Amino acid sequence: xxxxxxFKKEKLESGSYVSRPRILVELGGKxxxxxxxxxxxxxxxxxxxxxxxARAIGLNIKGKKDKLYAYRESNExxxxxxxxxxxxxxxxxxxxxxxxxxxxALSKEKEKEEEDNAWSGRYF
Numbered sequence: 354x355x356x357x358x359x360f361k362k363e364k365l366e367s368g369s370y371v372s373r374p375r376i377l378v379e380l381g382g383k384x385x386x387x388x389x390x391x392x393x394x395x396x397x398x399x400x401x402x403x404x405x406x407a408r409a410i411g412l413n414i415k416g417k418k419d420k421l422y423a424y425r426e427s428n429e430x431x432x433x434x435x436x437x438x439x440x441x442x443x444x445x446x447x448x449x450x451x452x453x454x455x456x457x458a459l460s461k462e463k464e465k466e467e468e469d470n471a472w473s474g475r476y477f
């Protein structure tokens with residue numbers, strides 16, 4: 354399978370620009386499918402999906418939690434499976450993959466909220 358994609362110029366919070374490789378995909382779960390631009394990372398071993406998108410399409414987010422470590426940060430994740438369709442442009446064929454292992458990055462806001470609640474509960 355050959356993927357053809359373009360680099361898209363994106364503005365960073367600092368105001369500078371960076372070019373990133375993006376491809377349009379359909380991400381599917383038990384409840385629905387969503388079309389989103391995905392970042393191509395040739396050095397990544399698994400697809401990572403934010404919790405909000407996983408919930409929206411009906412992926413299973415219950416299971417054993419693990420940590421995913423990146424260069425300067427880490428995040429709690431849960432493993433699940435999704436359907437991913439790489440969408441071809443005009444005359445190019447789309448490619449659909451079923452039961453693809455994915456990691457769901459759990460919301461850090463929820464983690465912080467739980468930590469805050471645990472902290473306040475200890476002393477009050």
